[in-house]
Amino acid sequence: MWMLQWLPNWIFYAVLIAGVFGLVVSYLIRFLSFIPFLYIYKTPIQIGSMIAIAIGTFMSGAIYDNDAWEARVKEMQEKVAAAEVQSKEENVKIVEKVVTKTQVIKTRGQDIVKYVDREVVKYDTKFAPGGECEIPKEFIKAINDAAEPPK
Amino acid sequence: MNMIKLFVLAIFIILAFLATGCSTTVPVTMKFPESPGIVVMTPCPQLEKVQDDAKLSDITKTITVNYGTYYECAVKNDAWIEWYQKQKIIFEGVK
Numbered sequence: 396m397w398m399l400q401w402l403p404n405w406i407f408y409a410v411l412i413a414g415v416f417g418l419v420v421s422y423l424i425r426f427l428s429f430i431p432f433l434y435i436y437k438t439p440i441q442i443g444s445m446i447a448i449a450i451g452t453f454m455s456g457a458i459y460d461n462d463a464w465e466a467r468v469k470e471m472q473e474k475v476a477a478a479e480v481q482s483k484e485e486n487v488k489i490v491e492k493v494v495t496k497t498q499v500i501k502t503r504g505q506d507i508v509k510y511v512d513r514e515v516v517k518y519d520t521k522f523a524p525g526g527e528c529e530i531p532k533e534f535i536k537a538i539n540d541a542a543e544p545p546k
Numbered sequence: 547m548n549m550i551k552l553f554v555l556a557i558f559i560i561l562a563f564l565a566t567g568c569s570t571t572v573p574v575t576m577k578f579p580e581s582p583g584i585v586v587m588t589p590c591p592q593l594e595k596v597q598d599d600a601k602l603s604d605i606t607k608t609i610t611v612n613y614g615t616y617y618e619c620a621v622k623n624d625a626w627i628e629w630y631q632k633q634k635i636i637f638e639g640v641k
Contacts, residue, residue, distance in 0.1 A: 446559070471574040474640045479577070485632040486582040489625050493585050496621045504614035508607055515603045522602040530605070535596050538605065542593035542612060 404458050411451020417444030576640065579633045582625060590619035 421440045424433055521527050581587055593612040596605050 450559075468574055471640070475574060475576050478636050478640045479579075481636050482579045482633060485636070486580065486629070489582045489629055489632075490585050492628075493582070493621055493625045497585075497618050500614050500617045500621070504610055507610045511603050511606045511610065515606050516601075519601040519603050524599060530600075530602065532598065535598060535600065535605070538609070539595045542595050544592050 399454075399458060399461050407451055407454035407458060410447050411455060414444045414447025414449075414451050417441075417447065576637070579636070582629055586622045586625045586629075588622075590622070591615055 417440050420427075421437050421444060424437050424440075427433055522530050524530075593615055594608050596608050600608070
């Protein structure tokens, strides 16, 4: 509430107290005979007091409501901050998992390539073009077509 | 004339009351969660192809490399799925 940001809360409580005080005084005004001119202001004092009570009551409620909302906002800010920390922690866990799995995949690939260089390479001459079991061009085409990215 | 002034004053007071509830700022905003980082942000590479005159061992190596590429990409994909599920739980926990 912007009005509560401009003015301190005690002003509205003071307005409420002043209103109650003014209303009480307006009813006791007949007993204040030592101030004779005061009686003619009875009605304006009552109207002013009523307005002051209305404003004071409304703003007291507004202050209470504002305080409740500020507490809620503070609670939410703390939760959001905690969630951001938790989010970063989860990201670290995910990255660690990705790095570990990727390393396993790379190591396994390197091991298999070593195996190929050691064992499969023995059959290269057998499957060479013009050799005993030549690899058909259709086989290579099928592999390359499968490796083609979708367009 | 006095009644008009009183009426205007009453309207002004009522509007002042109503305006006290106005607020122009959003007190709490939650930022979009950050990505896990460059490790999962890099796009998947294209698969390697086999030369027409490739030897059996070259073909086997290319297939092996392509399998590895697939699994590396699958790990990233799984990471994004996990990231979404975790962030959803965290986001829904903020109430």
